Amino acid sequence: xxxxxxxxxxxxxxxxxxxxxxxxxxxxxGGNVAENSGGVHCLKxxxxxxxxxxxxxxxxxxxQLILGSEGLDSPGYDLLALLTxxxxxxxxxxxxxxxxxxxxxxxxxxxxGFDSVEAAGDAxxxxxxxxxxxAGLEMMDRLAIRAxxxxxxAGYPRDAAAILLCEVxxxxxxxxxxxxxVVQCFQxxxxxxxxISQDEAQRALLxxxxxxxxxxxxxxxxxxxxMDGTIPRGQVAFVLSEIYRLAxxxxxxxxxxxxxGDGNLHPLILFDASDPQQIxxxxxxxxxxxxxxxxxxxxxxxxxxxxxxxxxxxxxxxxTAELLQFEEIKHAFDPALNxxxxxGIPILKRCQEYRALPARHHHE
Amino acid sequence: MxxxxxxxxxxxxxxxxxxxxxxxxxxxxxxxxxxxGSKRHWLGRHCEHALLDIxxxxxxxxxxxxxxxxxxxxxxxxxxxxxxxGEAQQVLPFEPPLLGGRxxxxxxxxxxxxxxxxxxxxxxxxxxxxxxxxNGKCEHLSFGGRVMKNVAGYDVARLxxxxxxxxxxxxxxxxxxxxxxxxxxxLRYDMAAAAAIETMNRRAGAPKPLSGACWYxxxxxxxxxxxxxxxxxxAMQWGGEPLEESATPWHGLRxxxxxxxxxxxxxxxxxxxxxxxxxTAAERTLIDWCGAQRWLRGAxxxxxxxxxAAAAGGHVIVFRGGDRHSEVRTPLGPVQQALQQRxxxxxxxxxxxxxxxxxxxx
Numbered sequence: 001x002x003x004x005x006x007x008x009x010x011x012x013x014x015x016x017x018x019x020x021x022x023x024x025x026x027x028x029x030g031g032n033v034a035e036n037s038g039g040v041h042c043l044k045x046x047x048x049x050x051x052x053x054x055x056x057x058x059x060x061x062x063x064q065l066i067l068g069s070e071g072l073d074s075p076g077y078d079l080l081a082l083l084t085x086x087x088x089x090x091x092x093x094x095x096x097x098x099x100x101x102x103x104x105x106x107x108x109x110x111x112x113g114f115d116s117v118e119a120a121g122d123a124x125x126x127x128x129x130x131x132x133x134x135a136g137l138e139m140m141d142r143l144a145i146r147a148x149x150x151x152x153x154a155g156y157p158r159d160a161a162a163i164l165l166c167e168v169x170x171x172x173x174x175x176x177x178x179x180x181x182v183v184q185c186f187q188x189x190x191x192x193x194x195x196i197s198q199d200e201a202q203r204a205l206l207x208x209x210x211x212x213x214x215x216x217x218x219x220x221x222x223x224x225x226x227m228d229g230t231i232p233r234g235q236v237a238f239v240l241s242e243i244y245r246l247a248x249x250x251x252x253x254x255x256x257x258x259x260x261g262d263g264n265l266h267p268l269i270l271f272d273a274s275d276p277q278q279i280x281x282x283x284x285x286x287x288x289x290x291x292x293x294x295x296x297x298x299x300x301x302x303x304x305x306x307x308x309x310x311x312x313x314x315x316x317x318x319x320t321a322e323l324l325q326f327e328e329i330k331h332a333f334d335p336a337l338n339x340x341x342x343x344g345i346p347i348l349k350r351c352q353e354y355r356a357l358p359a360r361h362h363h364e
Numbered sequence: 365m366x367x368x369x370x371x372x373x374x375x376x377x378x379x380x381x382x383x384x385x386x387x388x389x390x391x392x393x394x395x396x397x398x399x400x401g402s403k404r405h406w407l408g409r410h411c412e413h414a415l416l417d418i419x420x421x422x423x424x425x426x427x428x429x430x431x432x433x434x435x436x437x438x439x440x441x442x443x444x445x446x447x448x449x450g451e452a453q454q455v456l457p458f459e460p461p462l463l464g465g466r467x468x469x470x471x472x473x474x475x476x477x478x479x480x481x482x483x484x485x486x487x488x489x490x491x492x493x494x495x496x497x498x499n500g501k502c503e504h505l506s507f508g509g510r511v512m513k514n515v516a517g518y519d520v521a522r523l524x525x526x527x528x529x530x531x532x533x534x535x536x537x538x539x540x541x542x543x544x545x546x547x548x549x550x551l552r553y554d555m556a557a558a559a560a561i562e563t564m565n566r567r568a569g570a571p572k573p574l575s576g577a578c579w580y581x582x583x584x585x586x587x588x589x590x591x592x593x594x595x596x597x598x599a600m601q602w603g604g605e606p607l608e609e610s611a612t613p614w615h616g617l618r619x620x621x622x623x624x625x626x627x628x629x630x631x632x633x634x635x636x637x638x639x640x641x642x643x644t645a646a647e648r649t650l651i652d653w654c655g656a657q658r659w660l661r662g663a664x665x666x667x668x669x670x671x672x673a674a675a676a677g678g679h680v681i682v683f684r685g686g687d688r689h690s691e692v693r694t695p696l697g698p699v700q701q702a703l704q705q706r707x708x709x710x711x712x713x714x715x716x717x718x719x720x721x722x723x724x725x726x
Binding site: 014015035036038042043046047049050059063064065067069070071072073074075076077078079081082084085086087089090102103104105125128129131132133170171172173174176177178230231232233234259261262263264297298299300301302303304305306310314317318319321322323325326328329331332333344345 | 428429430431432433453476482483486487489490499503505506507509510511512513514515516517518519520522523525526527531542543544546568569570571572573590591592593594596597598634635636637638640653656657676677678679681693694696697699700703704706707708709710711722723726
């Protein structure tokens, strides 16, 4: 079942399912559990792990387990939390019970353009410091803004170095109060343009550009490589400037569209897959971005998962002992490594740099 | 890579803890992990393992209000953390019991203790971003981090919530904090338990700034927290008797100091479907978490309590008192029991970390 169809089914009761990844038309709730997906609204409403009550899971030996309960916790180890984000490596999720929230009375989007990514990054911190947790706080840089504007005509300022899309929601009075505070924050940080959604249609249009940013950027080059690192919020401006430096060094354009409120970056590296040299450069560029994320205190994946692609990056975030602990967990659920083999966690016997380790760790 | 290993900083006693644990492991001697000692005689089963005292391993390591992230060593008292947060107008969203200043961050996570705001602001399990722990092989490991989203590797950090220290000695914890609500207001309504359960669940279905809903002693209490405008307008619509802060039950609920919690009678905690009908004697029941957490006093038969919990879609534990030599938690099915035992062995192959505290077999 798709993520979006859950909220559609709940709408007649005035309820909705909060995590809303940009792929929500297509992505399934089972996949959301596997990746602990977030979305535009997770700063305020949490990730998948915060919004599910129970899972029905098949173990690798075909036994059925119900994890979680109709209450808010469970006895024993929290396997519900462990399975969430485990990329299908520990069991097969066949049914998900989600927690629904009452749809807010009102929501508004404030869009601000900035002349520098530094000013935009600073404004993100200022909103948090003002005691406001926005329902969504997204950032796009110039290449992404122009691509999205050409695609959707949402009214984005084409000359801005960066825009912030900040959604506040709640009761009518609260939304008015917080909209004013957000506008003040943006003005204080020198916003070059400000747009406040006046109705639902305008709010939807402002989001449409953001939600369609990936396909919009996709029109700029034959291929794009989407990265997914998370960094501390305060490092956004520094990391973006480093990404621009790398883009010049690798001679590949990059567009940035991301969850600024969570510090979850989604740089889109543009390249041409018919040129093997460009593929190599794009991969190296992406790898450098992930290393940079770890270096500033972040991680190699916020919500897209490790899969096969980022296996080789796991050692930059985890020590050998930590990777071995992951292997032991995998072993407890799936000793023969039958579930999604070759994904998620590196099995160390396949990792050249760990060949010298004692054989007992290798699940022989 | 993980920064806090290596050179010892003031307050960093992780090397001492590792040394003590190595000794225990060499002697195949189980330990009972203790910091503030505030939960020694409740929550877990009775055990007589030698104390592994980690109380010296304390201190706030990093706090960035603009990041909404705080990192502290496991034995840091919650009062110290709340004081630091208070200076930046921030709070621990899960309202853990402070237990007279003895409760520590590590113990709070290990016990997964959260206060009245739990249904709306999440639990300590929900706030956790990363942990460092020493596993049963005496390895000091780091999982998760200090950022809001992190799906690299398994969520070992969250797995520590409620594990009662049986998967590792927690040494350092990073968690998400939140701004303090601009305004808080409590409304009281004279009401019987059954009507209160219906009312609190109906209120929770509306998009209003509800942050507490409990019932005891013939009254329903609803707490509103958030933007002042939202709190005031909701209070106007909902009616009820507004209470002075000192007359509200929230502090007494959080710290379990309400008269209800006095006395030696066993204290049962049900974690169930919020709208489940009342199935225990109203005069001995206290309803919190908008119906999802219910307390019961009395020497009941465990089998009957397990049946009541299962019928209400949840589970029960003997929270305090009663027979703590037997199991104190709802039994698990054989498949899950075997899985939990294998998971325990994955972290603690020699069974030296708080064995038998959660279940006799774990």
